[in-house]
Amino acid sequence: MNLHEYQAKQLLTKYGINIPRGEVTDNPSRAAEIFKNLNISRGAVKAQIHAGGRGKAGGIKIVSLPAEAEKAAAELLGQTLITHQTGPKGKPVNKILVEELFPAEAGRELYLGIAIDRQKACPVMMFSTEGGMEIEELARRAPEKIVKVLIDSPPELPLDRINELLQKENLKPFAFHLKPILTSLARLFLENDCSLAEINPLVITKDGKLVALDAKINLDDRALFRHKDLVGWRDLTQEDPLEAEASKFGLSYVGLDGNIGCLVNGAGLAMSTMDLIKLHGGEPANFLDVGGGASVEQVTEAFKLLLANKNVKAILVNIFGGIMKCDVIAEGITTAVKQVGLRLPLVVRLEGTNVELGKNIIKKSGLNIVSVDTMNEAAKKVVGFIK
Amino acid sequence: MNKNTRVVVQGITGSAGSFHARQMLEYGTEIVAGVTPRKGGQLFFAGGDPVSGRDKPVPIFNTVAEAVRETGANTSVVFVPAAFAIDALREAAESGLNLVVCITEGIPTLDMVKIYKFYKGKGVRLIGPNCPGLTTPGEAKVGIMPGYIHKKGTVGVVSRSGTLTYEAVWQITNQGLGQSTCVGIGGDAIVGMSFSEILELFQSDPETEVIVLIGEIGGTMEEEAAEYIKEHVTKPVIAFIAGQTAPEGKRMGHAGAIISGGAGTAQEKVDKLGSCGITMVANPAEIGQTVAQVMRNYR
Numbered sequence: 001m002n003l004h005e006y007q008a009k010q011l012l013t014k015y016g017i018n019i020p021r022g023e024v025t026d027n028p029s030r031a032a033e034i035f036k037n038l039n040i041s042r043g044a045v046k047a048q049i050h051a052g053g054r055g056k057a058g059g060i061k062i063v064s065l066p067a068e069a070e071k072a073a074a075e076l077l078g079q080t081l082i083t084h085q086t087g088p089k090g091k092p093v094n095k096i097l098v099e100e101l102f103p104a105e106a107g108r109e110l111y112l113g114i115a116i117d118r119q120k121a122c123p124v125m126m127f128s129t130e131g132g133m134e135i136e137e138l139a140r141r142a143p144e145k146i147v148k149v150l151i152d153s154p155p156e157l158p159l160d161r162i163n164e165l166l167q168k169e170n171l172k173p174f175a176f177h178l179k180p181i182l183t184s185l186a187r188l189f190l191e192n193d194c195s196l197a198e199i200n201p202l203v204i205t206k207d208g209k210l211v212a213l214d215a216k217i218n219l220d221d222r223a224l225f226r227h228k229d230l231v232g233w234r235d236l237t238q239e240d241p242l243e244a245e246a247s248k249f250g251l252s253y254v255g256l257d258g259n260i261g262c263l264v265n266g267a268g269l270a271m272s273t274m275d276l277i278k279l280h281g282g283e284p285a286n287f288l289d290v291g292g293g294a295s296v297e298q299v300t301e302a303f304k305l306l307l308a309n310k311n312v313k314a315i316l317v318n319i320f321g322g323i324m325k326c327d328v329i330a331e332g333i334t335t336a337v338k339q340v341g342l343r344l345p346l347v348v349r350l351e352g353t354n355v356e357l358g359k360n361i362i363k364k365s366g367l368n369i370v371s372v373d374t375m376n377e378a379a380k381k382v383v384g385f386i387k
Numbered sequence: 388m389n390k391n392t393r394v395v396v397q398g399i400t401g402s403a404g405s406f407h408a409r410q411m412l413e414y415g416t417e418i419v420a421g422v423t424p425r426k427g428g429q430l431f432f433a434g435g436d437p438v439s440g441r442d443k444p445v446p447i448f449n450t451v452a453e454a455v456r457e458t459g460a461n462t463s464v465v466f467v468p469a470a471f472a473i474d475a476l477r478e479a480a481e482s483g484l485n486l487v488v489c490i491t492e493g494i495p496t497l498d499m500v501k502i503y504k505f506y507k508g509k510g511v512r513l514i515g516p517n518c519p520g521l522t523t524p525g526e527a528k529v530g531i532m533p534g535y536i537h538k539k540g541t542v543g544v545v546s547r548s549g550t551l552t553y554e555a556v557w558q559i560t561n562q563g564l565g566q567s568t569c570v571g572i573g574g575d576a577i578v579g580m581s582f583s584e585i586l587e588l589f590q591s592d593p594e595t596e597v598i599v600l601i602g603e604i605g606g607t608m609e610e611e612a613a614e615y616i617k618e619h620v621t622k623p624v625i626a627f628i629a630g631q632t633a634p635e636g637k638r639m640g641h642a643g644a645i646i647s648g649g650a651g652t653a654q655e656k657v658d659k660l661g662s663c664g665i666t667m668v669a670n671p672a673e674i675g676q677t678v679a680q681v682m683r684n685y686r
Contacts (some may be wrong), residue, residue: 085636116496118606121503121577156499193497212530223495225470254637267641268548271629272671275653278632279670281576287639320550320557322519351557353533365477375554376672 002050002221006097007233008215011192012199015184018211022099024048030065031073034098042101045072050238052134052216053083059093062101069098101340102203104212109201110174110210111135112181114151114189123151123189125162125182129170131201131317152189157183171208177210193223197335242286242305249301251290258283261306261315261344261383263299264322273318276375282383285312294324299332300339307340309337314345316382319352326350326358334365344369345385349378389526395420395451395460395484397467397475399431403490404466407531408435408445411464414534416527420454421447434513451482462486464520464529467492472516476502479512488529489515489579499577506579513579517641519549519571532569534557540565542678543589545582546601547574547608548641549669551629555601558675564589564682567594574603574641580614590620597623597682600665600673602656604630604639623681628656629666 003011006024013019022043023034035043047059053215054060058079061072073096081092109131117124128146130138139146147168149161162182166175181202189197196218202210224231236244246253252267256274260282264270267289274284288311290302306312319329346368350358362371372378394411398404399421412418412433421431427449448454451463463484467475472491479487487506494502494516506513514521520530524537536553538560547551553573559566570585572578582600589595598620602609609628616624631653633639661667668677 062414085655116500117574118608119575122500123497153504154497158497177643193495195496210587220496222469222493223497226495252639254634254639256632256634264550266548266550267639268551268601268629269635271603271639272551272554272627274633275629275631276671284632287633287637289639320553322531322536322550322553352536352553374672376670 001224002238003219003228003233004048004050004095004216004235005046005215006095008049008217011188012212012215015188017184017199018209019215020099020102020211020213022097024097025073025094026077026095028074028077029071030305031096031098032070035063036099038100038305040100043069044099044101045069045076045098046097047076047079047093048095048097049086049093050082050235051081051083051091052087053085054081057081059083065160073098076364090157092238094144102205102213108204110184110203111138111146111200112202113196113198113200114185114194115196117150120152123154123186125151125186127165127182135198135200148227151186151190157186159183161299174204174208174210174367177208178180181210182328191226193220194218205368239317240250242308246288246305249298251288251298251302251305252285253305256284256286258285259286259311259313259386261288261309261312261317262318263288263290263302263306264318265294265320269318269320273279273316273375273379276379277316277383280379280383282379282386285309294329294332295337296328296332299329300336301335303333303336303340303342307344309340312344314382314385315347316378317346317348318378319350321352321354321358322349324352325353327361332360333369334367337365337367337369344383347372347378347382347384347385349375350374389523390417392527392529393417393419393460394527394529395422395454395458395459395463396423396445397451397463397465397479399423399445401466401468402420404671405431406489407466410531410534411528414528416529418445419460421445421459422448422449422451422454424449427453451478451484451490451515453480455484457540459486462529463488465489465491465515467491469495472620473498473502477505479591480506480509480513484511484512488518489522489573490518490520490531491515492517493576494575496576501576502573503577503579507644514570515573515578517575518578519552520571521567521568523568530571532571532672533643538565538570540567541594541596542566542682543592543595543598544587544601545589546571546600546602548601548629549574553676554671555599555627558630558672559599560676564675564679566593567592569626576606576636582608583615586615586620587610590622595622597625597678597685599678600624600626601674603641604628604633604653604656605641605651607651610659613660613665616665617663621667623685625666625668625674625677625681626660627671627674628653628660629671635678
């Protein structure tokens, strides 16, 4: 689950990390009030969406009068913002954050982030004095400028290594203010089951204080059960409607640009089915994993999801029934086809437990379903329908 | 893993645990105990075919330590729900088992960080989580792989996925070939045993002649495996990587299957494995026949 900037900053405040003064709203006239109450000469009006690259896409406006704040807010609210991270559909702006503007003193912008290092199987804290740009870009251009500290025995923090890091020549001047931020962000990451916690940029003010100008926090969906307080922060308007709908039924769906709808059990088999379609010259319209043991209801819902995508021109079902029995799947398919009144070509490949029973159900249904034995044949057939 | 593997099922009274305990018993796995807190002293009835003698009731214990002491169990298979899995896995590692196989999916990543470190410290082998387990055809199956797709033979299979593993195994079986052992290491970002650790076991296993590795996008475990194979594996290796068509930044079902910042793409993995002398399969429908070809050449 992703958090908005304003939500991330609320968490930072809870952990004692300085953020610019400001307030979030969905109302332009309220934006003017906020600006006025801040009693500042310059401020920023920032679109709240689940994607980076807002600045370049016009999602952050600098204002110097309450009326300007109101105008900026009115322009942003209700708009769909397209950045290099949103994809072509963009993300709707439903809230804006009005903040005091903090120019970085002497251009000092720092980067601080924590993510999971899969190879080391633990969180890793990354720090760089070259903040402002995206960490991926920095990692490509100047990996030596990122220092890393592994948090390898949580809940303990690697204090010795943090101290060591702060002894470095270029960090010594900020050590006093930086140390509590490093430890606080680490605690925030661990205590809230984050998958990413990033402050970028972290700027140094005139009086030597450090302020988090922007923040990005993602939470581990699997741990939300123990963070009931944060679940309410989920913003469905920022998620793909089909993906959100799928998650309600325990299905894993990802929309793609092609026209062949895929319904498969298991993530690995689903990905390789997509690969196979491509290999035969077709384009998959989606990734859809119904899981290892889907029910008739889930299969029906999965079909509805496929058909909700108007680009879909043919459907491929690939099931390797292990735990899931093929006759159950066949029931699900025929029920769904009857319910939704399918008019598109449908190719079904069943293999595994009770495969003969399953094939019989499909045959006897009298429905226009092409039944094949191997995944290769299935992919070839379904691509043939498109061409 | 063989006929002497003595298995304790953690979470045997749950719906998945009881269903698969029955399936494992039916396959011939020696299930000696079940564990469910507060249900110790009860019996688990497989209810299988009485003629086969597999309806022998399995004793249930409150703790893994008790089960090990009373039954000599040496391997655990864990079906405990994700929220409680961290405690179940800790308990298993402290009870003197050699191997723990965790089927449970959806365990929080930071729980796995702790568990990974704990297991490394204790020197206990962990397979999974979010995995189908492992099967040694004709001997035992610990996990949820469908038994009938296997055939005893000399192909070692290691994979990050579930049903794609079944697909590969089935293709191999349909070529008239069989498997020495099939291992699903799990699709999560953090899993216990890696490809390289399983490859080491296959390399030293006299029953294994060739090895099939099935990877997918995300992470760098395939690249590490490629390096390992180049240095240490003399047996032929055939590999397939799923997710050639997956877009960047999207999670493809498995928590581990996500491409971030250009790292972990299928192409990178294919190139790396290919450059280390591994036979790459481009078409997932041709895993079986490629294995057959390689075996013909090898012999």
